[in-house]
Structures are given as structure tokens and as C-alpha cells.
Amino acid sequence: MIPMTPDRDALITGIGLISCLGEGEAAHLAALDAFAPVVDESSFAPYPVHPMTALALDTQIPKRGDQRQMEAWQRIGVYAAGLALDSAKAKGDTALLERMDMIVAAGGGERDYAVDAAILAALPKAADPDLYLNEHLMADIRPTLFLAQLSNLLAGNISIVHGVIGSSRTFMGEEASGADALHIACARIEAGQSEICLVGGSFNAQRPDAILHDAMGHALWRGRFAPVWSRLPAGGTILGSVGCFLVVESRAHARTRAVAPKARIAGIRTGRCGRAPGEAAANAARQVAALGGAAAASAVLSGACGTAGPTAEERSFLDGLGLPVRAVATALGNSVEASFPAAVALAAISVARGKLFPPLEAAEAACAGPPSGVFVTSWGIWRGEATALVVPAEESGRG
């Protein structure tokens, strides 16, 4: 292994976070300190969703033409990426952006719901359904819709709108892809393969095809909002619209730019299993041990998504650690690809201000004093387990 030096520490120097709780670090802290759920229980009833806060799109995506070329998931992501670049004092610094790396965790784009519905309604009555499908896809799909659907076009739009062009990679795979993106970004920085990387993802929960997909898996929570741990034993996930990007940077590079780091990512471990009972917990236990054990942190931000099996198993595992826990999805919803970057962002904000936000429900304990470190977990709704350790940025804090 390449030896670690403080110069190669992976620091978070920029955070761009938007969700149902608002825009930016201060808005999120304020909302979490006085938590009240922001939920839309009617638009997709019986399934509640956490809706995106109102965005002044022109502030981050100045060209209307660019806005029109994107679907909501891309606008959310490009907006959050812009906030992260602002936060890292990198926005508009062409020389820096030309060599800035980028890893995006992305799902896919949205459908043209009207076109889909019209074709599906007409197909059974068509004389030749296959021909009808071909002809109507040819005639009715907006040619540029493809560009709003392709997974890698969130990254493409960030390059176009913000000029991040050093490199561009897109990872796919639901919750795990967000952890993989951050993991690879940090590993490259620690090994000297990268100096600065924009990394994150976005998710639009307010889209019928996302609801449809999870409905096939009977994965969704129904009815009135309930916080994550309170959904057990029945379980169920509540999707949330979130955009989150981080600027992760080597300590040496941040020093030359004279930007103040917000926190350090001390380590990330990722893994998978087939989810036989106990397997995910065993993965998580190995990850926490590799990151220094329970003593390395004073709190956990859990990515538990609410579905019964994994959420119950994670709860039991976390109880064993004996640390105060916050289920981030209670506040932001399950934002799939964006969920891990968003939870890491909240961990960074918490260690930076030296205080975790209060419990989000009765099942969560208070956290006394400033957190020395925060574990961030991500157990995907179907697959993938990851743990990060986020600690204060100061070099003296290196263990």
C-alpha cells in the first residue's frame, strides 16, 4: 500500500446540499435542530415523498436552454454541484475546473409519462401493436429526451454548465453507487492519483416511474409519515428528492488554495453480500472494525432506508455499537444514489460545528459533546453495505 501522509488526507472542502429541508449547510442544520418532517403525502398517495425545496434555478444554471435540456434529476444534481463548487471557492476558476476530477452516482432519467400512457392505452386496440409502438416512439418521443435520460448525462451537464472537465465518471447501482463514488474519489486522492474531485449524486423522488419501480418490489411505506425506526416491524421506504455534491481534496492541494476544510474522510469501506440473515451485519462489523472500531466515533448517521429486513438488522447491529444514531432518511427521505453523499455531508457539517443535531425520533439517543468522529452507514434497499468515518479536518486530529 502507498503510505498515508497528512498531505494525502481526503478533506471535504465544499458541500452542496439540497433537499426537502432547504438549500445549503445552514438551512439543513437549522431544520435538523428543530426537526419537523417535510412530506408530501398526497401527490403520490398512498405513498408519501419528501419533496425538493424550491430552487432558484437561474442562480446555478443561468442558461434557460441548459435548463430545458435537462430533466428534474439532472437539474437537481447540476444545482447541487454548483453549490458545492461555490462552497469550495472553485466556481468559475477555469484553470482549476479544467483539471478537477468528477465522479457522479446516477440512476437513470425520467420518462415522458404522457407519451408512455398514451401508447400503453392504445396498444391493445392497435391492429399491429408492434408496428404501432415503433411508429409512435419514432413520432412522439422528444429527440432530446434521451439526453435527459442517460445516466452519464448528469455528469455531462455539470461539465457543460460548470466546466468541470478534468475527468468524468458515472457510477450506477442505487445506494451503493454513492458510496462507491466517494470511496474511489478518496482512494485516488490518498494514493496521489487525484488532487481534487467533485463527487456526489442526485435523486428526484417526485417521479412516477421511480414510485412504480419500488411498488413492484413492495418496498414503499404507505400512509402517514413515520420516522425510519418507527416503521419497524412492517417497514417501508419513503423516497426523498435530494441533490448532494462534495468537493473532496487532498490536504496539500487545499493548503495551496488556502481553502478551509470542513471535515476529513478518515476512511470508507464498501462491500456486498447476498443478504442472508446476518450477512449485512457481518459486513458492517468488519467495516467498522477496519475503521478503528466503535471507539473511533461518537455517533452514527445511518442510511437505513426503512425496508423491514435490512433496517431491522442494521438497528440491531447499531445497538451493539452503543453510539447515538440518527436515521438520515427520516429527515431527507431515501434518496438512493444521493443518500450516502448527503449523509456524509451532514456528518461533515456536524463535526465541523462540533455538535450533532438532536434525535429525530424517540428511538434515538442524544449525543453529548462535540463528536470526535461520525460513522456514516449505507445499506442499500437491495444490496450493498458501506461505512465511512468522518472526523474533524484538523491535522492534529489524525489518529
Next chain:
Amino acid sequence: MADTDHLGRPIVAVTGTGIITSLGQGQTENWRALTSGVSGIHRITRFPIGGLRTMIAGTVDFIPVAEPSAPAYAQRLAELVVEEALGESRIGRPGDFPGPLFMALPPVEMEWPQRRALAAAAAVNDGLSYADLIRAADGGHFEPWFERFLFGSVCEGLASRFGTKGSPIATSTACASGGTAIQLGVEAIRRGACEAALVVGTDASVNPESLIRFSLLSALSTRNDPPSAAARPFSKDRDGFVMAEGAGALVLESLAHARARGAVILGVVEGCGEAADGFHRTRSSPDGKPIIACMTRALADAGLRPDAVGPGGIGYVNAHGTGTPENDKMEWVGIAAVFGERALALPISSNKSMIGHTLTAAGTIEAIFTLYTMRFGLLPPTINYDIPDPALPIDCVPNTARPAKVSHAISNSFGFGGQNVCVVLGAEPS
């Protein structure tokens, strides 16, 4: 010979490859067809083609798949090429590959047969909406489709079957994905995160909507007859790419690890370079800057000078060469800028003239063909090169394969959305 490169990093060797294209299954069949100038492009039979402008593709029709869908095909092709690559590499034990999986995968989504089944289950006479589909999904038994159409499902299937280590990563940088997957593997070995990595690119997306999406962007050739003549990279009368399917797998391994276990070294990944393009969603920068940057960075990463000739220089370019008017022009502009006068004498051929554009898989498939090119001393041709484009004074190895000794070669991959990757491959450790 050292096990480290010019920057002191572990040299990354290739010890196994597996390949499927429309030309056939496996290394032998593919290489024979590719160097004989055979086209794998044919009229589409997988689904009715009435009403379409483009009716041809390089589909892989000889691999049966139960409950077909793009991810199901992609997974099956990937399984087969990985088996071939592992058989050649003899690394690890069955179901226990000693390293991570990096996979180039197209975006996954539910397709029309599933939508139609949900619509039928919704049983609405008039005014069908997504709310009806959701209700049908909730009340029905569509759980297998929930898993099948998760983005993580193909990777999970492979990771579980072959016992790769850690979280499997599926990457999509459009038509550059295969190059990105190789780069992820190379970087992981170089930083000491692993001694071996399994890299796979797979794509089997020829279905009505995917074809139509590319068609609506005017990216596809409409030269339907004869299908074998449609893909004509670098020709003056080129009119677009031909969608195709396929998969490629590479076992990457640190040279030290490969040598220690006595593995046969098939070639070396000497360098990778990438650059994104912020110019436009489907068009590349008119100055060719990102294409130039990714090739320049790859050469620098490999420690090779663009002006070097002979055994110490690049002797062959496996072009992205899609056959769209724009790509081939910009690729030549880029190559000419990077290699200068040398570009005129540099063999630059496009596998896509025969296998079509395997999209997400192209970067891995073409890197593998580039390794074979060096290994077997034979440059695959660019077929259908009937009318030279005066704007592209290129040695595209026209129509017939040509023997050549090549020590170093590059494989280019450029994607919609502005993601460009160049991989430098070497015949053997230097």
C-alpha cells in the same frame, strides 16, 4: 525486467480475455472473422422493424437468454466472456476471484414488454395513467422485475457468481464506458488496493426504444441494404454508426503477481488518459481539445512520446471510428494534433466497420482486439472503405488486414455527454 513502470508503479498485465460480438463467441472465432474483413451487421430479427428508419444492427442472436431484457442479455454475455477470460488466466478458484469487479454497463430501465404487462394488469379501459400502473405493480407479483431493473442487478449477479471482492462497480460514461472500466482496474492495482481486477464491458441494448432514441438523434446509419456495408468509418459517404451488442472481459493483474504464479502475460495496460468535454451534449469541442487531452494524458501516463517511432513508439491506433461524420473528423483532427506528421503514416483502423458500435462494451472489446493485434502481428482492417474522404488523409488499413509488428498501441473511446478515454496497450512488459 522490473515489475514497476517509469513512475515506479506496479505494471498492470493482462492475463486473460474473453469476447463476444456479433461475429461470434470467443477469441478464435472473433479474431478470425475480424481479420478476414467479415461484417457482423445484419437485418434485425429480434423484434419487428416496421416503421423504423434503421433496420440493421450487430445483435448477438446466438446466446439464448430466459426472460430477455437488455440487462438479462448484458448479464449473460458478461458471464460468458468472464468464464473465457478466467479460463485463460487460470487465476483464483471457481467462484473466488481474488479482486474487485469493474463493469461497463448501459443504463438499466424497465422496457416495453414489462410496461405492457403492467398496463394489462391495471385493466383500465380509458385514460390509463402511471397511477394505474403503480396500483397494478403494488397489487401484483412483479418482484422479479424490481430486482432485474435495479441498476445494481447485473453487477450483483456477476459478483455473486464469480466471487469478486468488495463492492462491484458499474460505470457508465456512454461509449467511453469500457475504457473507464479498464482505467478503474488499472488505478486500483497501481495504488495497491488489489493485485488483480476483473474488468468487463457488456451491452445488449438493441430493443425498439433504444434504437429509436439513437435514431432520433440522427446518429445511426440508415443504409439498410446491404447491412454489411452500413458501417463505413472514414469513408466520405459514412452516414452514422450501427448499433451493436457484445461483451469483453479482461483479467488485469500486477505483473509481479502474474509472474509469481507463472501466468502467461498477454499484454500490458501501459497508460490511461481521460478528459471531459464541456462543449455540447452530443457534439465534441470544435477544437478537438478534449480528444487531444485524453490521448496526450494517456501517452504521458504510459511514458511514451507521441513522436517516438519504431519499437519505442505507438505503432497502431484502434480508433473510436464510429462512422458518424462528426466523430471520424474530430478523431482525425485529434490524432493529427497529437502525432503531427507521423499521423499520416500511422495505421488507424476501426473495428466498428465490422462489429458495429458495441456502445458501453466498445472500450473493452476494442482494447482486447488491440491486444490481439499486437500479439498476432496483424492489423484488422477498416472495411467498406470505398470512397476516401479527402479531409481525412488516413491509413485506415483499408478493407484488408495487414501484417505489422506493433509494440505499443492506443485504443480510443469517446462518449456522448463528453466523456473521452484513451488506453495505451503494450505487447509485453518493457
